[in-house]
Amino acid sequence: MRELGMEISGGPARHVSDAIPLGPGLVLQGTRMRFKRNEEIFGEGEAADYVYRVVTGAVRTIRFSSDGRRQILSFHLPGDVFGLEPGALHSLSAEAVCDAEVALIRRSLIDTAAAQDTAAANALLGLMRRELQNAQEHALVLGRKGAGERVAAFLLQLSERVTAEREIDLPMSRADIADYLALTIETVSRAFTQMERDCAIALPSSRHVVVRDRGALQLLEAA
Amino acid sequence: MRELGMEISGGPARHVSDAIPLGPGLVLQGTRMRFKRNEEIFGEGEAADYVYRVVTGAVRTIRFSSDGRRQILSFHLPGDVFGLEPGALHSLSAEAVCDAEVALIRRSLIDTAAAQDTAAANALLGLMRRELQNAQEHALVLGRKGAGERVAAFLLQLSERVTAEREIDLPMSRADIADYLALTIETVSRAFTQMERDCAIALPSSRHVVVRDRGALQLLEAA
DNA sequence: CGCTCGATTGAGCCGCGTCAAAGTGCGTGG
DNA sequence: CCACGCACTTTGACGCGGCTCAATCGAGCG
Numbered sequence: 423m424r425e426l427g428m429e430i431s432g433g434p435a436r437h438v439s440d441a442i443p444l445g446p447g448l449v450l451q452g453t454r455m456r457f458k459r460n461e462e463i464f465g466e467g468e469a470a471d472y473v474y475r476v477v478t479g480a481v482r483t484i485r486f487s488s489d490g491r492r493q494i495l496s497f498h499l500p501g502d503v504f505g506l507e508p509g510a511l512h513s514l515s516a517e518a519v520c521d522a523e524v525a526l527i528r529r530s531l532i533d534t535a536a537a538q539d540t541a542a543a544n545a546l547l548g549l550m551r552r553e554l555q556n557a558q559e560h561a562l563v564l565g566r567k568g569a570g571e572r573v574a575a576f577l578l579q580l581s582e583r584v585t586a587e588r589e590i591d592l593p594m595s596r597a598d599i600a601d602y603l604a605l606t607i608e609t610v611s612r613a614f615t616q617m618e619r620d621c622a623i624a625l626p627s628s629r630h631v632v633v634r635d636r637g638a639l640q641l642l643e644a645a
Numbered sequence: 646m647r648e649l650g651m652e653i654s655g656g657p658a659r660h661v662s663d664a665i666p667l668g669p670g671l672v673l674q675g676t677r678m679r680f681k682r683n684e685e686i687f688g689e690g691e692a693a694d695y696v697y698r699v700v701t702g703a704v705r706t707i708r709f710s711s712d713g714r715r716q717i718l719s720f721h722l723p724g725d726v727f728g729l730e731p732g733a734l735h736s737l738s739a740e741a742v743c744d745a746e747v748a749l750i751r752r753s754l755i756d757t758a759a760a761q762d763t764a765a766a767n768a769l770l771g772l773m774r775r776e777l778q779n780a781q782e783h784a785l786v787l788g789r790k791g792a793g794e795r796v797a798a799f800l801l802q803l804s805e806r807v808t809a810e811r812e813i814d815l816p817m818s819r820a821d822i823a824d825y826l827a828l829t830i831e832t833v834s835r836a837f838t839q840m841e842r843d844c845a846i847a848l849p850s851s852r853h854v855v856v857r858d859r860g861a862l863q864l865l866e867a868a
Numbered sequence: 869c870g871c872t873c874g875a876t877t878g879a880g881c882c883g884c885g886t887c888a889a890a891g892t893g894c895g896t897g898g
Numbered sequence: 899c900c901a902c903g904c905a906c907t908t909t910g911a912c913g914c915g916g917c918t919c920a921a922t923c924g925a926g927c928g
Contacts, residue, residue: 485781487789489868495781508767508774514781536763543759543766544731550773551731557780558708558718558737564787565827566710569884596907604788606885611908627893628907645712792916819875832916834876850925851875 440525442475442503450535452527457518464505466515472526474505479522480593484601485514494602496556497594499583503549520593564604567645572603573613574642577623581633590631617642663748665698665726673758675750680741687728689738695749697728702745703816707824708737717825719779720817722806726772743816787827790868795826796836797865800846804856813854840865 440454454477457463463474463481474481481498495514498504505516518524535542563575576599581590592599596607603610617623622638623631633639663677677700680686686697686704697704704721718737721727728739741747758765786798799822804813815822819830826833840846845861846854856862 485785487785487868488866489789491789493785493788495784508770513778536766538763540760540763540766543763543770547731547766547770547773550770550777554773554777554780555736557777557784561718561780561784561787562708562710562716564784565716566712566714595905607907608886608909609884612884615908643711645710829917830875831877831918835916838876 440475440477442473442525442527450527450531452525454523454525457522457524459518459520461518463516463518463524464512466512468512470505470507470510470512471529472505473503473529473532474516475503475525475527476500477523477525479524480519481516481522481524482519482594482598482602483514483516492601493604494598495560496553497580497598497602499593506546506549506553519598567643569603569605569609570613570616571643571645572605573599573610574617574622574639576603577631577633578636578639578643588633588636590633592629592631596628663698663700665696665748665750673750673754675748677746677748680745680747682741682743684741686739686741686747687735689735691735693728693730693733693735694752695728696726696752696755697739698726698748698750699723700746700748702747703742704739704745704747705742705817705821705825706737706739715824716827717821718783719776720803720821720825722816729769729772729776731773742821790866792826792828792832793836793839794866794868795828796822796833797840797845797862799826800854800856801859801862801866804859811856811859813856815852815854819851 440452441449442452452475457479464470464472466485476498478500480500481502481504483495483498483504484492485495486492496504497519498516505512507513532542532546536546537543563572567575577590580592581588584590594602596610599605600607600610605613614623614625617639618625620638620642622633622635622642624634625631663675664672665675675698680702687693687695689708699721701723703723704725704727706718706721706727707715708718709715719727720742728735730736755765755769759769760766786795790798800813803815804811807813817825819833822828823830823833828836837846837848840862841848843861843865845856845858845865847857848854
């Protein structure tokens with residue numbers, strides 16, 4: 423995190439404490455910060471002195487391939503914890519997908535809690551497991567699915583996370599989706615168009631998706 | 646795990662205890678078992694009552710895509726711990742790549758140790774982190790690299806894990822490599838042949854790789 | 869010696885990336 | 899309020915890398 427103190431938004435937000443639930447029965451106090459669209463929250467290689475929780479907006483974690491192309495490893499939505507690293511340094515970067523509010527808590531507090539309270543340690547383990555399963559599922563999608571199937575899987579996953587409703591407001595651009603699914607923006611766009619032609623979804627605007635036929639999407643996802 | 650007691654190999658191996666180091670200062674007693682090539686160690690959806698550590702041989706963890714194709718998520722070599730799941734059920738299957746010896750330890754013992762000893766809990770967290778980083782790195786490789794680069798990255802990674810030497814005995818078949826890298830056996834084979842033509846490696850036999858020019862491999866890996 | 873499984877090699881095709889050009893929405897400034 | 903500009907999205911044409919299908923080769927084993 424660069425210039426931690428300087429990036430806190432003006433007004434009464436400074437030092438407004440915010441709760442970070444690490445698990446059942448374990449809630450630690452944090453500080454809320456605002457980040458603008460595309461702003462870096464922390465960078466790869468920096469000291470991992472904080473753990474974060476999305477309050478509003480969305481956050482992406484990214485790494486760069488040796489050829490310079492970026493891979494988005496995960497999207498984090500309100501309620502999600504991110505930046506959790508057992509090591510001393512961040513092994514990836516995090517950026518705000520759109521304007522976002524994030525709650526921070528000092529890493530040292532969490533370590534202390536985990537050292538004294540086994541319930542806290544187990545809560546951390548649970549958060550870690552969740553990320554591991556996400557990463558494994560992601561590897562499976564990237565390895566075994568075609569373009570249309572990846573986009574369908576992405577929409578289904580997102581619709582489950584955001585709400586049980588049929589309408590999704592995408593916080594991220596086509597470029598973000600492409601870098602998450604390891605495709606190009608053109609291919610992602612064509613997949614959306616094709617799904618609209620098949621009446622699986624409707625696209626009132628490019629960032630607003632209406633799931634018309636969930637079954638058709640699930641069929642698409644299955645390759 | 647099916648028919649746990651019945652699959653223990655004959656002879657004095659039965660109930661021979663084996664140490665499983667979960668971390669610095671935490672070693673638990675386990676039982677050694679033998680598995681034949683391609684034998685299932687545990688299956689997706691089964692109760693995760695044990696944690697495992699490879700003693701000799703190699704183990705693969707796999708999941709199946711909805712279209713029936715398998716994805717190998719990771720290879721585990723002697724010393725590696727696998728089968729660790731915070732949840733009650735295994736979220737993936739494990740099989741012996743070749744004849745292998747595996748040390749088992751009851752999950753309940755580990756949970757007890759983690760609940761009483763924060764050092765043990767941290768050791769578990771470390772093992773989990775290692776797997777998470779592997780999974781993220783794997784996703785990046787699958788998403789951002791071409792065929793030759795994937796195979797080069799695979800060989801480099803394997804050579805670092807097995808030994809610092811220049812010779813690698815592959816425990817796994819081309820089909821295993823293909824399913825790990827999300828390629829076909831033909832493409833993997835062509836990549837090997839090409840690397841031999843480029844004098845980056847030598848192939849005395851299909852399972853024995855000699856790294857001739859590590860720099861060339863690293864150049865290949867970088868896309 | 870012959871069988872079988874795994875590995876290699878070749879020919880052809882298809883999906884997705886690349887390059888290029890419109891089209892669309894939104895914020896800014898005149 | 900409208901005109902403009904910029905960023906994002908969509909659509910099209912084309913090429914290439916890896917998959918498919920198929921044949922051959924090689925090694926271990928009965």
